[in-house]
Amino acid sequence: MANNPQLDANGNLKHLLSIEGLPSDMITAILDTAEPFTEVAEREVKKLPLLRGKSVFNLFFENSTRTRTTFEIAAKRLSADVINLNVSTSSTNKGETLLDTVDNLVAMHADMFVVRHASSGAPHLIAQHLEATRRPNVHVVNAGDGRHAHPTQGLLDMYTIRHYKRDFTRLTVAVVGDILHSRVARSQIHALTTLGVPEVRAIAPKTLLPSDVERLGVRVFHDMREGLKDVDVVMMLRLQNERMTGSLLPSPQEYFKFFGLTEAKLALAKPDAIVLHPGPMNRGVEIDSAVADGVQAVILPQVTFGIAVRMAVMSMLARG
């Protein structure tokens, strides 16, 4: 595989594995491509023929109806044939390896794999294998791998920020919550710094921060009131249920008290600050309903833009 496994020799998008390693102009190209797709969704007939006759496999080794649905809609609106494979209960149970499964689906003339896996690096491993077996026309989209990355989430967040704030180079952005366990946070921070956001803040309790977080180019805050001061964008993270009962945190109530986003805390940000959340929300844990349903929240537009961004990525890969 070449230096950058995500780009082909001509610099076109070949796989989407992580935002880390995507050049700034490629991120911008994806966001630009997504723009017209937001209009398709408003049409009477939400359908384009760009992936007609292509076979897209949703290869989910970890269950996520929500994410699978967004990719399924995006692919169907591009007229692809979509096949959902919940692999946790299938071939791998029969002792087949991940790469044997992939080889089989490639032999069925798969055009694209949307891969979700509990292990970091699984989509990268698949892309590497496709390279090694000389399958330049088969593409991989990472739909979330372990703690590593969730690049379409990061891209739709950038689309949302650009939509509301236009210029990345004048923004202060805070990422708040369980950064340690979040693949979303990693993708977001990489995207923000790549696009030239001058100040990215990480707000979290010490137990929920990776030890090397400052190397990502962020300013660390443990006090939410300090961290939110004068920011333009607040990116909340989901607190996963399995953490809440763990030993890293005292209790959901305690967490909410210190790191839950309330109207009072949000008032410390700029008056026109926007609030993002990747969903599904834990209301009353990381975010108060008054904020989630308030005028500064752009959480549902994120979902809308997410379909357009996924359509953009898929059509760029198929075209590539």
Next chain:
Amino acid sequence: MANNPQLDANGNLKHLLSIEGLPSDMITAILDTAEPFTEVAEREVKKLPLLRGKSVFNLFFENSTRTRTTFEIAAKRLSADVINLNVSTSSTNKGETLLDTVDNLVAMHADMFVVRHASSGAPHLIAQHLEATRRPNVHVVNAGDGRHAHPTQGLLDMYTIRHYKRDFTRLTVAVVGDILHSRVARSQIHALTTLGVPEVRAIAPKTLLPSDVERLGVRVFHDMREGLKDVDVVMMLRLQNERMTGSLLPSPQEYFKFFGLTEAKLALAKPDAIVLHPGPMNRGVEIDSAVADGVQAVILPQVTFGIAVRMAVMSMLARG
């Protein structure tokens, strides 16, 4: 929401939540719209473009492959993009509320929700929420909610009765079985009385009748032989497995003896009486195989008409 949440300001169908509240002429309009769809099913190419480019979500909070399949076929024959969501094992597990799930799918530009839920009123709640959030182009079809309603079942039963008996105003119709726990029975009784059936009978043991059953406009019988006398239509209900082992009933054998439909009991009805059953049947419990497979049974035509009725409802909603 206006007085009638199911109709828009022009009297067009906006949601299908229950037969209760549907005016007689709307029920008739649905049955009339369904007629030509029965012919589509006989064609070489069973496909119409009426929902092309629309996104229909089968939102099943309660598993029912059978009902989901009927809606999936109906939507696909109308060329919709269909996405199946079995929500019991998904987002709601992650603590997301029902309405957050709906908001998310609306943000993905859903056009229609087919909703199955164990709680009575869930589809109505979703419709109300769509109203409150001003989403006039998103429609809800109730595919069965708790003990409340199963309106497409009621409508297909009416289609079937009209097909074989033409004039509702001369009929005596018996509904037989577990009326207490049946959402189907409620939908049927409302439809029959609305369409002008002069005599609707409820035949059931005392323990399987709601206390207010007579307020629905039915004549109550506890003896099946009396109740079936001279009826034109026998509508059998399914005895749900969980009831059979409960304390409300002595045993399936005992139930069959008193309330199972046998050829001997059916002989008390009019000679040309027809027998309906919503399926799946418990042969030898509520219905004898000789009747289920006999010439008076119209149980399989019900299924056929059910697809046409669902296509009619979906196309009317999409057009509305």
Next chain:
Amino acid sequence: MANNPQLDANGNLKHLLSIEGLPSDMITAILDTAEPFTEVAEREVKKLPLLRGKSVFNLFFENSTRTRTTFEIAAKRLSADVINLNVSTSSTNKGETLLDTVDNLVAMHADMFVVRHASSGAPHLIAQHLEATRRPNVHVVNAGDGRHAHPTQGLLDMYTIRHYKRDFTRLTVAVVGDILHSRVARSQIHALTTLGVPEVRAIAPKTLLPSDVERLGVRVFHDMREGLKDVDVVMMLRLQNERMTGSLLPSPQEYFKFFGLTEAKLALAKPDAIVLHPGPMNRGVEIDSAVADGVQAVILPQVTFGIAVRMAVMSMLARG
């Protein structure tokens, strides 16, 4: 039902239930029909309108994502509407019989059933029922029934052998492994003898051979080195996990030692011998990775040809 339930009065394919009973010229016709479909898979738009507007039901009473996927892709590339029914968790739980389920789906105007069932004979039973209820336009494809048959697997194996070896009448073919429990083996042996392969060998430990195996027209070997001598084709069988822990076999390691295909054992076959495996493979149990990934293996081409063969069968049934 006529003498041969798989052919109609004009000798056209009506159902595909087993290779046993398929005349040699019908097998050849299926392989010939599959040829152009392999080219469709290479196109930009992998789509033909042959099953447009047809409803294909994947009726899986036994879970098999892999097999279901191959039929789903084949049907979608022929433009059919595909509905997946995992019936193990559905209607049959509610006490409905297999044939009631079928009757219901026929009433929904199903055109084709792809049936997987743990019981031998289930697809045959369904075909018989369709005959008895006079449904000449509804077709059944057996996707694996108990220990009985898996005819599309047998056909794709024949396609593969013909592709690489051209003339069946000059070949020596070995089938190796758990022949006793394998529906694949039965289908393969029938196909090979029908197509005129002069020597078919069965290589297996005594405990994994049916007592009447010689009546199938095979030569039996218990020593793999003897059995592989000078063969043109090696057809490996999968050792099912549930066997490995059973009392019929000492251990996977022991099995590999005697019946696993290694490069050393394969060297006893003809130099240009090809190796087939139905997948998923147990590497290091019935086959060594060096062989599975080696130049003589045609295991992935089998998968590719399998899609074309399933498209051929479906289009012949729909045309019939």
